[in-house]
Amino acid sequence: MSEWINVAVDAMGGDNAPAEVVKGAVEAVMESRKIKVFLVGREDAVKAEFAKYTVPEGQIEVVPASEVIETAEPPVAAIRAKKDSSIVKGMKLVKEGSCDAFVSAGSTGAVLVGGQVLVGRIKGVERPPLAPVIPTVNGVALLIDCGANVDARPSHLVQFAKMGSIYMEHIMGVKQPRVGIVNIGAEEEKGNALVKETFPLLKECRDLNFIGSVEARDIPLGAADVIVCEAFVGNVILKMYEGVGGALIQEVKKGMMSTLRSKIGALLVKPALKETLKAFDLEQYGGAPLLGLHGLVVKTHGSSRSVEIKNSILQCIAFKEQKINDKIREQIVPKEEA
């Protein structure tokens, strides 16, 4: 049994739980024989969904949890009060070593707090960043941190850069990933106090391929592989992707429907356009890892459908096989302590 990669999944998290979560878990074990999924949630509801599928013996197990943490609940209080919730129980499976990873489409706040409090940080990691993969015109980039640690300090950003670099190299297969810091100009002397302090520290890191400042304008154009920023800024970047993308696609559709001529054109253009725009849909990329913890925690969109749940679960294979946490430990922990 210990040869499995064990993934706990929050069966109650997200807008489409438990149906889409269970479906995603089933799809994941059908795709990989390496994975065992622990569906954590209300036993009757989860089992009712699970009964719809036939899966290989022993690859999915239901772990009962009677409570659910809602998105609107204050995270710290919810984590403390709801000991029998799917998030708390799922994270404890990782903490105690029964599982290697935990995947949730539930409350972002509860996942972030739980990751720190219940799963716990790797020794030496000051703050665990949330790091989604975002699309660019020529592939993808890692945005680190996109919402876990507002008002971060320079030393945090340096750790984000290192963890992000390891992730992009060993999970996404980018050799010597280009690390850039989000700035409001290209020059070293530009920026706010945080960026000005962080810039020289990143320059000193011999183990990083630091390429300097990246302006937000150039992120979608693929200017860097690892986009380092403070969480508030990262959250704004992520949400502008969604917002501008959504608004523009809405306008494109409106434009196409505005005349008879354009309506005919739209019919012809549609299939090709759909294919291209899919690459720019953030939800295609599975969940965002919360890095620097004992084990892996993956946060997927609240609106996740089965494909995103499946991709988030499968992500855990490479994370375990590539020994990402050992690599983080080696690079993050100061040499004298190691």
Add this chain to the structure above:
Amino acid sequence: MSEWINVAVDAMGGDNAPAEVVKGAVEAVMESRKIKVFLVGREDAVKAEFAKYTVPEGQIEVVPASEVIETAEPPVAAIRAKKDSSIVKGMKLVKEGSCDAFVSAGSTGAVLVGGQVLVGRIKGVERPPLAPVIPTVNGVALLIDCGANVDARPSHLVQFAKMGSIYMEHIMGVKQPRVGIVNIGAEEEKGNALVKETFPLLKECRDLNFIGSVEARDIPLGAADVIVCEAFVGNVILKMYEGVGGALIQEVKKGMMSTLRSKIGALLVKPALKETLKAFDLEQYGGAPLLGLHGLVVKTHGSSRSVEIKNSILQCIAFKEQKINDKIREQIVPKEEA
């Protein structure tokens, strides 16, 4: 002569100076008899361009300035050293009261520094914000501050909200503009230290229609009329508009050219699409005002063509006629000092 609205224009600023700047100035005076333009720059170069046009007597004057501040120059040093530059001379015309406004497509840094140092702040205004108008699916919004004052304090953001509200109401004609603060969640307790401190201060402002937090995702959807944020965040928002917009349009074009069927469709769709996407082109909206100064300073894109220069110049009419600076003075200066 004093009945004119006098606008100094940096004839040497931007990638297309002096040709497009002079053209824009000519177009502005052809459109409005209220305006007199002072083209500040190298006399021979400006006059050579100007000679191409016939304009009403006395509406354009050339003011010689032998130096040019380049975009790459450190702003503070450049403002000090180049006393005979178009930016320094143009701003001094505003300072001494000969002109009501100054428009430049030149170095952003020099315009921001010059605005504070040469033109000077209205008494009581702590920091002058740069506030571009940005497109939304149902109109426009004002982004304040988008790059003038990094690491701002809560009191600055409150002033930005007030100045932005006055601008949107009296220049853009939006009744009781909805003021939102950029945040990483909708709830009052969310955010970084700056936002958490600013939120209750904005709530207390009876003269503002404060609607609370706005997530970046909802900005392009028109969630607020005045988008209040610190300059680093504002800069990221503005540049994500350009970056995601540019990347998506590039992908849409690529998608349309990918099959024969879609190529035919593209021909039919193109005219209608061009019209819709124009509304999402930031350069359509003229320059960004730097608010809170004695007089008006407008910064337009470095890549400005004549239409943007013209719109930036014409913006100065409403600014003067609506007595925006008197309104700012009334609302910003604490009652006991007034």
